[in-house]
Amino acid sequence: METTAVKKYTFKDFASNQEVRWCPGCDDYVILRAMQKALPEMGVKKEDVVFISGIGCSSRFPYYMDTYGMHSIHGRAPAIASGVKLANPDLSVWVITGDGDSMAIGGNHFIHVLRRNINLNIVLFNNEIYGLTKGQFSPTSLVGQKTKSSPYGNTQQPFQPGELAIGAQARFFARIGGNTPKEMTQMFIDAEKFNGTSLIEVLQNCVIFNDGCYTQFTDKNIREDKQLFVEDGKPMVFGKNRDKGLVLNGLKLEVVTIGENGVEQEDILVHNAKEQDPTMHQMLVRLKYPLVTGIIRRFDDITLEEREDALTKQVKSNSKFTQTDDLFFSGEIYQVN
Amino acid sequence: MIANKISNNINLKSEALDAVVIRFVGDSGDGMQLTGTQFSDTSAMFGNDVSTFPNYPSEIRAPQGSLYGVSGFQVHIGSVEISTPGDDVDLLVAMNPAGLKTNLYSVKPGHTIIIDSDSFTKKNLEKAQYETNPLRDGSLGNYRVIEVSMSSLTKEALKDIENLDNKTIIRSKNMFALGIVYWMYDRSPEHTIDFFNKKFASKPHLIESNTRVLNAGYYYAETLELIPNAYTISPAKMESGTYRIIGGNTATAWGFLAAAEKSGLELFLGSYPITPATDILHELVKHKHFGVKAFQAEDEIAGVTSAIGASFAGDLAITTTSGPGLALKGEALGLAMMVELPLVVVNVQRGGPSTGLPTKTEQSDLMQAMYGRNGESPVIVLAASTPSNCFNYAYQAAKLALEHMTPVILLTDGYIANGSEPWKIKRVAEMPEIKNNKVTKVTGNWHPYDRDEDTLARNWAVPGTFGLEHRIGGLEKDSVTGDVSHVPENHEFMTKIRAEKIKRVQNYIPDLTTEFAEEGDLLVVGWGGTYGSLHSAVKQLNNEGYNKIGYAHFNYINPLPKNTESVLSKFKKIVVCELNNGQFVNILKMNFNICGLLQYNKIQGLPFGNSELITEFKKIVD
Ligand SMILES: Cc1ncc(C[n+]2csc(CCOP(=O)(O)OP(=O)(O)O)c2C)c(N)n1
Numbered sequence: 001m002e003t004t005a006v007k008k009y010t011f012k013d014f015a016s017n018q019e020v021r022w023c024p025g026c027d028d029y030v031i032l033r034a035m036q037k038a039l040p041e042m043g044v045k046k047e048d049v050v051f052i053s054g055i056g057c058s059s060r061f062p063y064y065m066d067t068y069g070m071h072s073i074h075g076r077a078p079a080i081a082s083g084v085k086l087a088n089p090d091l092s093v094w095v096i097t098g099d100g101d102s103m104a105i106g107g108n109h110f111i112h113v114l115r116r117n118i119n120l121n122i123v124l125f126n127n128e129i130y131g132l133t134k135g136q137f138s139p140t141s142l143v144g145q146k147t148k149s150s151p152y153g154n155t156q157q158p159f160q161p162g163e164l165a166i167g168a169q170a171r172f173f174a175r176i177g178g179n180t181p182k183e184m185t186q187m188f189i190d191a192e193k194f195n196g197t198s199l200i201e202v203l204q205n206c207v208i209f210n211d212g213c214y215t216q217f218t219d220k221n222i223r224e225d226k227q228l229f230v231e232d233g234k235p236m237v238f239g240k241n242r243d244k245g246l247v248l249n250g251l252k253l254e255v256v257t258i259g260e261n262g263v264e265q266e267d268i269l270v271h272n273a274k275e276q277d278p279t280m281h282q283m284l285v286r287l288k289y290p291l292v293t294g295i296i297r298r299f300d301d302i303t304l305e306e307r308e309d310a311l312t313k314q315v316k317s318n319s320k321f322t323q324t325d326d327l328f329f330s331g332e333i334y335q336v337n
Numbered sequence: 338m339i340a341n342k343i344s345n346n347i348n349l350k351s352e353a354l355d356a357v358v359i360r361f362v363g364d365s366g367d368g369m370q371l372t373g374t375q376f377s378d379t380s381a382m383f384g385n386d387v388s389t390f391p392n393y394p395s396e397i398r399a400p401q402g403s404l405y406g407v408s409g410f411q412v413h414i415g416s417v418e419i420s421t422p423g424d425d426v427d428l429l430v431a432m433n434p435a436g437l438k439t440n441l442y443s444v445k446p447g448h449t450i451i452i453d454s455d456s457f458t459k460k461n462l463e464k465a466q467y468e469t470n471p472l473r474d475g476s477l478g479n480y481r482v483i484e485v486s487m488s489s490l491t492k493e494a495l496k497d498i499e500n501l502d503n504k505t506i507i508r509s510k511n512m513f514a515l516g517i518v519y520w521m522y523d524r525s526p527e528h529t530i531d532f533f534n535k536k537f538a539s540k541p542h543l544i545e546s547n548t549r550v551l552n553a554g555y556y557y558a559e560t561l562e563l564i565p566n567a568y569t570i571s572p573a574k575m576e577s578g579t580y581r582i583i584g585g586n587t588a589t590a591w592g593f594l595a596a597a598e599k600s601g602l603e604l605f606l607g608s609y610p611i612t613p614a615t616d617i618l619h620e621l622v623k624h625k626h627f628g629v630k631a632f633q634a635e636d637e638i639a640g641v642t643s644a645i646g647a648s649f650a651g652d653l654a655i656t657t658t659s660g661p662g663l664a665l666k667g668e669a670l671g672l673a674m675m676v677e678l679p680l681v682v683v684n685v686q687r688g689g690p691s692t693g694l695p696t697k698t699e700q701s702d703l704m705q706a707m708y709g710r711n712g713e714s715p716v717i718v719l720a721a722s723t724p725s726n727c728f729n730y731a732y733q734a735a736k737l738a739l740e741h742m743t744p745v746i747l748l749t750d751g752y753i754a755n756g757s758e759p760w761k762i763k764r765v766a767e768m769p770e771i772k773n774n775k776v777t778k779v780t781g782n783w784h785p786y787d788r789d790e791d792t793l794a795r796n797w798a799v800p801g802t803f804g805l806e807h808r809i810g811g812l813e814k815d816s817v818t819g820d821v822s823h824v825p826e827n828h829e830f831m832t833k834i835r836a837e838k839i840k841r842v843q844n845y846i847p848d849l850t851t852e853f854a855e856e857g858d859l860l861v862v863g864w865g866g867t868y869g870s871l872h873s874a875v876k877q878l879n880n881e882g883y884n885k886i887g888y889a890h891f892n893y894i895n896p897l898p899k900n901t902e903s904v905l906s907k908f909k910k911i912v913v914c915e916l917n918n919g920q921f922v923n924i925l926k927m928n929f930n931i932c933g934l935l936q937y938n939k940i941q942g943l944p945f946g947n948s949e950l951i952t953e954f955k956k957i958v959d
């Protein structure tokens with residue numbers, strides 16, 4: 001890799017010449033724009049950026065980025081991206097996926113990439129529906145939800161992506177509303193800076209097949225009262241008046257009001273994203289009120305590439321073999337005259 | 338008192354032989370694979386040509402002494418060219434009744450069986466479902482049976498070594514058997530003793546015990562003179578050079594190592610374990626010193642897709658599997674074909690369909706390799722034909738993938754993958770050049786799907802290259818820009834270009850040749866791992882005076898060699914022999930207007946036997 005300084009890009013440098021073909025009003029546009037704005041801030045060279053996607057509306061994303069990219073097959077983007085990253089650890093590798101793509105057909109690859117902690121970034125567009133195939137329920141759809149494939153209401157229990165991810169040992173998990181581009185942009189930058197697999201779940205509204213699925217949390221007028229945006233080292237307070245907060249009551253999180261029933265500012269739990277034990281992060285992920293957004297978990301750990309690299313160096317330094325001839329002529333060989 | 342008994346006439350005259358087939362059988366815990374490997378390695382170093390084939394149960398720990406727990410290792414050694422592990426056995430070494438029962442059919446009448454008589458207990462006879470003891474009921478009258486109390490003799494030999502538990506003592510009786518066989522075939526135990534010294538360097542008592550038992554077997558045979566030291570097999574005439582014994586899966590792995598070095602690329606393997614392909618993974622994970630990135634993925638789909646990712650990023654990427662795994666890789670292969678990236682997929686075929694016969698061989702994945710994908714999805718298909726030439730075809734598969742920017746499926750099978758034979762070692766400097774299509778600079782109006790005029794291969798712009806940012810994917814591409822296109826005429830054009838690209842590989846592969854005859858009454862046609870069996874059958878027929886029988890073997894299946902039709906048309910009759918229900922014959926029928934293609938098919942999970950082929954071919958020509 002060259003060591004020349006990274007050029008100062010603007011968001012336009014990352015927009016490709018392809019016409020964007022999502023439905024008007026889809027949150028996918030917000031995510032695209034946030035990414036195009038985040039990339040110039042990351043200090044990576046454009047030619048080192050790779051977007052790998054599976055199949056779904058969201059997975060058209062790479063076409064719209066003027067970087068390297070592959071629109072692959074349904075659910076397999078994490079595995080392809082793993083190959084890209086292992087082949088060339090210098091690249092900034094991004095997986096773009098939907099809730100159907102990653103939680104259903106690609107569930108296996110999704111959990112294993114997190115377990116291995118390869119240094120790549122996953123953006124999960126969760127619209128709780130299959131968009132591209134026109135409106136079937138997905139593994140994140142709610143019980144009772146009426147969709148094209150559940151006309152009487154969905155009977156399957158949903159996954160909570162964060163819960164699944166942390167269960168699979170995700171070291172970085174963040175959640176963000178699809179209509180908060182500024183925070184999203186920063187989150188992408190933070191994800192890139194994180195050394196390990198980072199997963200960002202975007203609560204993405206599908207205006208066509210599941211419109212308003214998150215409005216109870218994300219609507220501009222109420223979101224401050226319904227969402228808790230956590231920041232590492234800061235007390236977990238929320239609400240328009242910043243007077244609500246979380247405390248631990250036994251083994252459960254409880255919402256309290258500062259100033260009521262003797263609750264003081266100091267009683268409010270302080271968010272610790274770096275905690276390795278997943279218990280608190282799992283509780284935060286599962287909470288329905290308030291809905292927790294922000295970087296919920298972020299703990300540093302060795303990556304797969306680092307382990308591989310160290311092992312390779314060690315094996316190399318202990319080996320007499322430098323070229324294949326050395327191997328071919330080693331051990332039991334014999335001469336025929 | 339230790340009983341020794343040899344039935345039939347003892348012929349103490351030494352007899353010179355061209356070739357001999359020896360099969361060691363016993364319980365899966367009896368160490369038969371090691372015994373057989375030692376015998377074949379020693380013979381190879383002595384100068385014989387050898388070919389081996391292990392045969393083990395698919396259960397890891399089958400109940401001791403059971404019929405389905407029998408493990409075997411067959412060795413064919415000769416002073417003449419040997420091309421198969423052989424079918425009819427000259428010497429059977431049976432360590433227990435179950436081994437005898439399941440392998441007796443293979444022994445030529447009048448030939449020798451050595452058995453461990455200590456193991457013919459009532460319990461073991463029952464487990465092997467013998468109603469009467471075959472050593473006593475006269476049922477082995479047609480054979481020369483040598484009964485040796487191997488277990489007791491082994492115990493006797495080791496009685497004064499300290500620190501040996503009973504299990505270790507019993508386990509080393511295979512070395513007693515090996516000692517006897519070394520004596521019989523005039524082989525020195527030295528090589529095996531060297532092996533003990535290396536293998537047990539940190540456990541001197543095991544060097545001592547194994548060496549003692551091996552020598553005990555050897556001297557037992559010598560001093561008691563009860564066993565005729567009857568056979569000598571002189572060294573074979575082989576091309577001069579440096580050799581080693583190599584198994585098919587190792588040869589495949591090494592072919593890729595050589596290709597990576599030659600092409601200057603790093604080797605990436607994405608794989609998921611499956612019998613009988615797993616040993617390629619086992620081999621490649623060892624070679625981190627060459628920078629090999631061997632990634633054991635969560636399933637076959639991740640195996641192939643991680644390789645596609647690595648290929649996109651500029652590595653020489655391969656994935657290895659067996660039939661059911663190839664089924665899973667189908668969709669991803671279509672993607673690799675569509676994005677036109679180099680990729681090698683090895684399919685070590687086994688008995689199918691579904692889980693089928695996991696430890697048995699077959700050639701029934703050919704159609705899967707050719708067509709097991711949605712849409713018009715041509716890829717290069719190659720098949721290796723012997724354990725050692727798996728090396729060449731792995732190398733060639735990598736070369737074609739890189740030079741033509743396409744997935745290549747390399748077919749081997751359980752028979753050649755697990756078999757072994759001498760390999761004249763190739764230096765990487767002697768191997769053909771491997772080019773690749775990488776682009777490093779923006780030139781003019783560059784597009785990701787710009788093609789080489791001759792090969793039609795597209796260029797390879799890997800992430801990290803300044804100015805060549807582009808997107809690829811499974812959606813149809815515009816033929817000029819490479820952008821997504823749904824234009825009907827464009828799809829037709831691209832479909833034809835992709836087909837033509839594979840067709841043009843004909844210009845870069847060798848012509849088909851025939852052996853023994855260029856024209857005549859009968860052409861025997863085979864492909865892949867049946868080479869040894871078919872070749873030796875046709876050779877034998879030619880030696881018997883049937884000199885109008887030729888043999889043509891296919892290693893290139895898609896595309897077929899350019900001159901195929903003209904070669905085939907010079908024979909009155911053609912018989913296509915396959916270990917399946919007739920897949921390659923249909924490819925020939927689809928491609929050429931040749932009437933009267935005969936078929937000989939075997940679908941038993943077993944390789945072709947020499948005598949069955951000879952009988953069949955004689956029937957056709959007589
Ligand atoms: C092997 C395979 N099975 C099924 C499909 C059809 N398919 C395409 S996208 C999709 C679901 C996409 O849903 P999601 O991942 O939530 O993405 P969205 O479209 O909502 O962004 C399905 C089932 C396919 N392309 N490939």
Ligand code: SF4
Binds near residue numbers: 028058132
């Ligand atoms: S179907 Fe839904 S998710 Fe897909 S582009 Fe339209 S609005 Fe977006």
